[in-house]
Amino acid sequence: MVSNGHNFLLDLAGSGFFLLILVHLPRQAFSGRSLPLGFGQPPEALCAAAINSLGYKCQEFEAITDDGYILSVQRIPEGRAGGRGGGSDRPPVLLQHGVIVDGMSWLLNSPDEALPLILADNGFDVWISNTRGTRYSRRHLTLDPAKQEYWNWTWDELVIHDLSTVADLVFNQTAQKIHYVGHSLGTLVVLAAFSEGKLSDRIKSAALLSPIAYLSHMTTALGVVAAKAFVGEAVSILGLSEFNPKGVQEELFMKALCDNPGVNCYDLLTALTDIALKNEPQSTSTKNLIHLSQTVRDAKLSKYDYGSAQMNIEHYGAPDPPVYDLSKISGDIPLLLSYGGRDALSDVQDVEDLLDALKLDKSLQVQYVKNYAHVDFVLGVTAKDLIFNRVMSFFRNQ
Structure with a gap:
């Protein structure tokens, strides 16, 4: 497991949402689909x-959502020489990262410690x-990432568009139902999708690492301050639609948060450098962070609140945004929830509230790792023995 100095930092970083507070330090397509030019240029491919x-x-691969976003997806079809060979019978596994990180976050460890490579x-x-x-x-077919x-x-859109688009791609390429691994926000989006009856024809089972749904017992003062500060009105003053953790305006906003009484960012910043050099934090939408802060402040899991009864009625036909009812999740999809006793974000009490809300019995397995923090479930050096082997065993038994 990573050192104590990194544990608390990685608790924040792993959720993605709270990494934004800390970071104020200075193709080839195999989908067979021809893409329009669109806006945006892809960087060096993750494979390379x-x-x-x-x-x-x-x-x-490139997958296009029905609202025009061009998503990059990587496939590792088999292991290294000496590993188990390829073949159409290899069960597909889809890995979904959290927010303000990307697919690279699964690959920061050595091949013997990185989940995608272990699975392959x-x-x-x-x-x-x-x-x-x-x-x-x-990238997008018609929208410019430089524009609001x-x-x-x-x-909400990740639930409706991104997750289903990528699941369709994997299902269509493999002709098999998919095993799913989500971390942090990657657990939230799939739980929300399951609660609305989505993906049951595509996903065979799901392993949820450091699951988040309810966040009202979060124990980090820094995260609580961020959630309280990140209201739509306050952020709109900054004129931000993209939230780039490395941006100048965002830097000023984050410094203001760190100046709050009882919040100490110094120790976190001193531990950040190596992580930032390996995998710089990624942009997300400001609106997405507002939605996450609503989840923290309102102590419920619901769609985005537009801030007034009238606007919610316009979008949802009701004065309050609809709630994602996790009790409606069917027992048809086996779930493994793995959570830690030192997780400042996926707090033990919040996970217990999630377990109560699921109302599942035989289709639910639970793993509690006393000394694990939020990102130990991805980057912990003992994660292979404690977590990843359990995940593989769970998949094989389905």
Whole structure:
């Protein structure tokens, strides 16, 4: 497991949402689909940047959502030489990262400690998703990422558009139902989708690492201050539609948060440098962060609140935004929830509230790791033995 100095930092970073407070330090398409030019230019492909040099085959795909976002998806179809061979019988696994990180976050450890590569070496067909707005998915058919319209979305749209689009891609390419691994926000979006009866024809089982749904017991003072400060009116004054953690205006906003009584950012900043150098934080929409702050402040899981009864009526036909009712999640999709006793974001009490809300019995497995913090479930050096082997065993038993 990472050192204590990193644990608290990574608790914040892993949620993505709270990484924004800390960071004020200075293709080829295999989908067979011809893409219009669109806006935005992809950077060096993730396959080339992090996977091919390690001896793994890697394929780049592009998936287009029905609202026009061009998503980058990577496939590791088999393990390294000496691992289990390829073949159409390899079960597909889709990995979904949190917010303000991207698919690279799964690949920061050595091949023997990185979940995608461990899965590939153990007989799985691995797919890595990158959500809209991140460096590998910063493109659109008609919208320019430099313009406000591109950033008019929250995690509601990830539920409605991104997740279903990528799941369709994997299902259509493999002709098999998918095993799913989500971390942090990657757990929230799939739980929200399940609660609305989505994806049951595509996903076979789901492993939820550091699951977040309810956030009212969050124990970090920094996160609480951020949630209280991140209201639509306050952020609108900054004129931000894209929230870039490395931007000048965002830097001023974050410094103001760190000046709050009882909030100490110094120790966190001193531990940030190596993580930032490996995987710089990614942009998200300001509206998305407002939605997440609503989840913290309102102690409920609902769609985006537009701030007035009239505007909510215009969007939803009701004065309050609809609630994602997790009790409606069917037992048809087996779930594994793995959470830690040192997680300042996915707090133990909040996870217990989630377990109560799910109202599942035989289709639910729970793993509690006393000494694990939020990002230990992705980057912990003992995660292979404690977490990843359990995940693989869970998948194989379905």
